[in-house]
Amino acid sequence: MSDTRTRILDLAEDLTQKVGFNGFSYLDLAEEIGVKNSSIHYHFKAKADLALALVERYRSVHKEAFEELDRTLETPKERLEALADHFNGYALNQKVCMCGMMAAEFEAVSPEVRQALALYFRDLQGWLTKQLAEMRHPDPQQGALQFVCALEGSLLLARLEGDATIVGRSVDAFVNG
């Protein structure tokens, strides 16, 4: 059973990936969930509080997913493929990475959210660095940075062109040789 708070977070995350954090209102959330907008304010007093909760949850969910991939998949190549698949799923739903979207909305978010966004990207880059190191990439850290940029950029292009294959093609060189 999902309580209202969780339903708000789920819906807000989905909307942020589709229309941006500033692209929806508390009223949008309220109507979709079936409560009044003051109830949203009860759970997240200001919209800035919602933003921070969203990014912290997104980061924590992804951090755990990275560990899960490390546990369940044998080779770094398989893990990178799984990650690419995950982002490809966003593209298939006309979504971008939530943190990439908020990075685009940089000027509109609080310093706390900016910090949380930076931590998400640090997690992602750190995990990628480990995988590339294991694959004997000549410069794992730089490769990981390039991987992150490729993912975030490709999601923007994929949605615009209506072509989800762009995600896979943009990271192809890192996943394979």
Place this chain on the structure above:
Amino acid sequence: MSDTRTRILDLAEDLTQKVGFNGFSYLDLAEEIGVKNSSIHYHFKAKADLALALVERYRSVHKEAFEELDRTLETPKERLEALADHFNGYALNQKVCMCGMMAAEFEAVSPEVRQALALYFRDLQGWLTKQLAEMRHPDPQQGALQFVCALEGSLLLARLEGDATIVGRSVDAFVNG
């Protein structure tokens, strides 16, 4: 002498790259330029008209800049370096690519603007493909796609991290090697 229309476009382009197209209002433009907001409406009846004019001008300016690079620089490597410098300039001013920003705001823009955005990226990718072909890149077209994604993604990261060197590092492999 820059007429009001041009000053509106210049300011709106700058603001779009910094705060997004939906991050500023006609009132913001009016106050900065020193007219009333109804004057902005005289030049661009609806904000959607301004968006289209912005993207079309951006595309045309860049298209000419590509031709200029082809004329004035000897080697494709020099041209790619010049392009990377150009985007690096955005990062140094806490800006992203205007079309990358609008691609993030995809759901909020009209079909006409989406089409114009796609054409910009097609121009950019086409020009990059030519340069990479001249450098005997094994797959110029895919390389160009990866280059575009790297540029757009790196600008988001660079601003978030406050580190403009991310742009250069993300496209390093294409410009060199």
Place this chain on the structure above:
DNA sequence: GTCTATAGGCAGATAGAC
């Protein structure tokens, strides 16, 4: 081409009852 004045709508947010 720019102005004054204004309309209508929606945003984020709060007070207080249940």
Place this chain on the structure above:
DNA sequence: GTCTATCTGCCTATAGAC
């Protein structure tokens, strides 16, 4: 926790004078 009711402010946009 959720509701009703409400406030204030900003947004896009328009009518009509100069």
